[in-house]
Amino acid sequence: MSVEMVLEVKNLVKHFPIMSRGILLKKEAGIVHAVDGVSFSVRRGETFGLVGESGCGKTSTARAILYLDPPTSGEVYFEGQEVGKVFKSKRRHEILRLRRKMQYVFQNPYASLDPRMTVADIIMEPFAIHGHIPKDKWHDRLYKLISLVGLEDYHAERYPHEFSGGQRQRICIARALAVEPELIIADEPVASLDVSVRAQILNLLQDLQSKLKMTYVYISHDLSTVRQICHRVGVMYMGKLVEAAETDELFDNPLHPYTRALLSAIPVPDPLTKITRIILPGEVPSPINPPCGCRFQQRCVYTKEHACVENAPELADIGGGHLVACDRTQS
Numbered sequence: 001m002s003v004e005m006v007l008e009v010k011n012l013v014k015h016f017p018i019m020s021r022g023i024l025l026k027k028e029a030g031i032v033h034a035v036d037g038v039s040f041s042v043r044r045g046e047t048f049g050l051v052g053e054s055g056c057g058k059t060s061t062a063r064a065i066l067y068l069d070p071p072t073s074g075e076v077y078f079e080g081q082e083v084g085k086v087f088k089s090k091r092r093h094e095i096l097r098l099r100r101k102m103q104y105v106f107q108n109p110y111a112s113l114d115p116r117m118t119v120a121d122i123i124m125e126p127f128a129i130h131g132h133i134p135k136d137k138w139h140d141r142l143y144k145l146i147s148l149v150g151l152e153d154y155h156a157e158r159y160p161h162e163f164s165g166g167q168r169q170r171i172c173i174a175r176a177l178a179v180e181p182e183l184i185i186a187d188e189p190v191a192s193l194d195v196s197v198r199a200q201i202l203n204l205l206q207d208l209q210s211k212l213k214m215t216y217v218y219i220s221h222d223l224s225t226v227r228q229i230c231h232r233v234g235v236m237y238m239g240k241l242v243e244a245a246e247t248d249e250l251f252d253n254p255l256h257p258y259t260r261a262l263l264s265a266i267p268v269p270d271p272l273t274k275i276t277r278i279i280l281p282g283e284v285p286s287p288i289n290p291p292c293g294c295r296f297q298q299r300c301v302y303t304k305e306h307a308c309v310e311n312a313p314e315l316a317d318i319g320g321g322h323l324v325a326c327d328r329t330q331s
Helices: 058-065 083-089 092-101 119-130 135-148 153-157 165-177 195-212 223-229 247-252 257-264
Strands: 005-021 026-043 047-051 073-078 102-105 183-187 215-220 232-237 240-246
Touching: 005 058, 005 215, 026 058, 026 215, 026 240, 047 058, 047 223, 058 073, 058 183, 058 215, 073 083, 083 092, 092 102, 092 119, 102 165, 119 135, 119 153, 119 165, 135 153, 135 165, 165 195, 195 215, 195 223, 215 223, 223 247, 232 247, 232 257, 240 247, 240 257
Parallel strands: 047 215, 047 232, 102 183, 183 215
Antiparallel strands: 005 026, 005 073, 232 240
C-alpha cells in the first residue's frame, strides 16, 4: 500500500442476521445486506466524503472500519496494518494503540455524552484509559483541548445538559482529539444542528485539519456541506459504492444516474434559478432481498438498454480517478 494512503478499505461486507424465535432456539430468518463489497482509500491529510440517502450503509461502513461492528468479510488497512487482525489478536496494548489513531465523532451529541460526567471528566477519561499523557499534565492538556475547539475554561466544570447542540459537538470533537488521532470518522456531525451552527462546526473541522494535519472520513447526506469540506467523494446506494471522484469533478460531471438524481435535489438559494429535479421512479428495494445485478436497476431509466439486470457493473476508473459502477458510462 502506498505510504500516502492512511486508510484502505477492500471489499468490505457487513451483513446483519434477522433472527426469528422458534420453539426452543432462535433461527436465522434472513440477512440485511447493509454493506456489500465497498472499496476506497483515503490519503493522508484529506477529507473523503461518503454520501447517500438514509439507509444506504454509510454508518455501517464507518462502524465496520473501526471494528465497532466487526465486518462480515473484507479487509481494512490503517497505515498498512490490517485492523481486523489487530482486534482478533485480543492483545489489549495493540488494540488501544490502534484505537488512539482512529477516532469517531457520532451524529448525535446529545446521546454520545454521559450526562453524569463533567466536561473535564469526559475529556480526561481517554487519558486514564490510554495512559499516553502523564497524570500531572492532564489538566494542561484538558484546557488546551477546550480552547482548541472554541470553548472557555469555565466550561470544564459543567455538565452536558448545560450546553447547546453546537457546544456539545465541540465537546465530542475535543474528546476525539484527546488521544491525538490521525484519522477521525465524522458521522453526520452537523445533522442535528442549526444552519449557522453547522457552518461554525465545519469551519472548526477545517481549522483542526490545517493545524493538526488531520485525515477525515466525513459522512453526510447534506451535499452542500460535503462540497464545502471534502476533497473526494464516494456515493453509496444500497450498500454499494456507485461513484467516486474528486469533489469538483463529481459535482460538475456526475455520471451515475443515482448521483445525478442526488445532486439535483440540492436546494439553490436563488428563487430566480430554474432547477430541474430528477424524480426517481419506484421505491428503494429491501436490503433483505436486494435485486440481482445492479442495485439501482429498478429505478433507472437506462436499465433495459444494458446487461445490468443480471450482472452488477464493477466500479471502474473511466479516467482521472473518476470511478463509476454503471454499464452506460463504461460501454
